[in-house]
Amino acid sequence: MSIRKLGFIGLGLIGGSIVKTTKRIHPDIEILALSGHQSTITDAFNQGLIINETNASIEDFSDCDYIFLCTPVQQNQKYLEKLKNIMSSGCIITDVGSVKGDIHREIASMGMEHCFIGGHPMAGSEKTGLANATDYLLENAYYIITPTESVPRQRVEEFREFVASLGAIPMILDYDTHDKSTAAISHLPHVIAYALVNMVKDCDNRDETMKRIAAGGFKDITRIASSSPVMWEEICLSNRQQLISMIDTYQQYLSKIREKIMDTDSSGILNFFQDAKDYRDSLTVTPKGSIQTVFELYCDLKDEAGGIATISTILAKNHLSIKNIGIIHNREFEDGVLKIEMYDHPSYLSAIELLRQYQYTVYQR
Numbered sequence: 004m005s006i007r008k009l010g011f012i013g014l015g016l017i018g019g020s021i022v023k024t025t026k027r028i029h030p031d032i033e034i035l036a037l038s039g040h041q042s043t044i045t046d047a048f049n050q051g052l053i054i055n056e057t058n059a060s061i062e063d064f065s066d067c068d069y070i071f072l073c074t075p076v077q078q079n080q081k082y083l084e085k086l087k088n089i090m091s092s093g094c095i096i097t098d099v100g101s102v103k104g105d106i107h108r109e110i111a112s113m114g115m116e117h118c119f120i121g122g123h124p125m126a127g128s129e130k131t132g133l134a135n136a137t138d139y140l141l142e143n144a145y146y147i148i149t150p151t152e153s154v155p156r157q158r159v160e161e162f163r164e165f166v167a168s169l170g171a172i173p174m175i176l177d178y179d180t181h182d183k184s185t186a187a188i189s190h191l192p193h194v195i196a197y198a199l200v201n202m203v204k205d206c207d208n209r210d211e212t213m214k215r216i217a218a219g220g221f222k223d224i225t226r227i228a229s230s231s232p233v234m235w236e237e238i239c240l241s242n243r244q245q246l247i248s249m250i251d252t253y254q255q256y257l258s259k260i261r262e263k264i265m266d267t268d269s270s271g272i273l274n275f276f277q278d279a280k281d282y283r284d285s286l287t288v289t290p291k292g293s294i295q296t297v298f299e300l301y302c303d304l305k306d307e308a309g310g311i312a313t314i315s316t317i318l319a320k321n322h323l324s325i326k327n328i329g330i331i332h333n334r335e336f337e338d339g340v341l342k343i344e345m346y347d348h349p350s351y352l353s354a355i356e357l358l359r360q361y362q363y364t365v366y367q368r
Contacts, residue, residue, distance in 0.1 A: 018073030019136025121149035
């Protein structure tokens with residue numbers, strides 16, 4: 004790779020993690036950064052992550068090979084106007100937003116399609132800021148790349164190689180496919196979770212009986228409703244058309260099962276559930292479900308030979324049986340790289356205590 008200098012506008016969880024990972028793997032690459040807070044720049048400089056001790060100006064990015072836009076989606080689009088007239092002819096702008104359509108359309112309207120490659124690292128959590136960024140957040144996480152038709156193919160390949168070098172799994176998609184996919188598997192589930200919580204809140208009685216007995220399936224399926232409302236407001240508006248389409252489709256499926264229940268269609272209900280179960284069980288690692296109690300823990304794990312085997316050995320030597328284990332490739336709203344499912348609650352608690360004794364960072368659900 005011929006990358007010499009990277010620019011970052013925004014040093015939050017995602018931008019900061021890309022910076023930290025880059026410095027670990029490519030220490031010779033220079034990194035310049037601009038942040039909304041001087042204290043963030045100071046912290047990054049003191050950690051040896053960036054070359055500027057004071058906040059950068061837009062003009063300072065004129066000699067960067069790539070510029071990463073790592074601020075909220077709407078702010079990213081405002082920076083495009085400022086960057087257009089100062090960036091070098093060979094510079095590529097990329098972003099890390101979870102919705103791609105808006106910024107691609109803005110790029111097209113500004114005549115900047117020749118220098119833009121959209122990006123979406125599918126990692127992160129509700130935590131924010133450089134303090135929560137790590138140099139392994141991208142390990143084995145999907146990193147969606149959405150190039151324009153006009154950007155040189157060799158630059159797309161260079162960027163793909165750079166993403167792969169950071170330990171992520173690059174996947175090239177067009178932005179419509181990306182937005183439709185994330186609307187279905189990420190954005191719609193959040194809308195459903197928020198709606199279900201509001202429904203229970205509004206339907207509960209004065210004694211809050213529903214709230215009191217809520218457990219298991221309800222808590223599992225609504226956990227993501229604890230995510231940032233501000234962030235999800237922006238995502239819903241940015242991916243409005245695709246999300247509305249998925250909500251309409253979801254309502255059709257609710258209507259189907261409603262009709263089957265109304266008609267006492269036993270076989271229809273069974274087939275509806277069986278089809279869903281078969282597809283759900285085909286996923287690589289079984290995430291939380293709304294039917295059975297699961298005992299899952301998550302831990303940070305660097306991508307190195309024998310990493311999973313070491314953890315398995317530690318648990319096995321202490322007579323703890325693992326029900327399921329695997330890498331999480333889509334970690335946008337999950338902590339930890341590795342998911343471990345135990346058979347029962349005592350084993351779950353023992354595994355957490357044991358792994359922490361071995362200095363693993365463990366997250367509970």
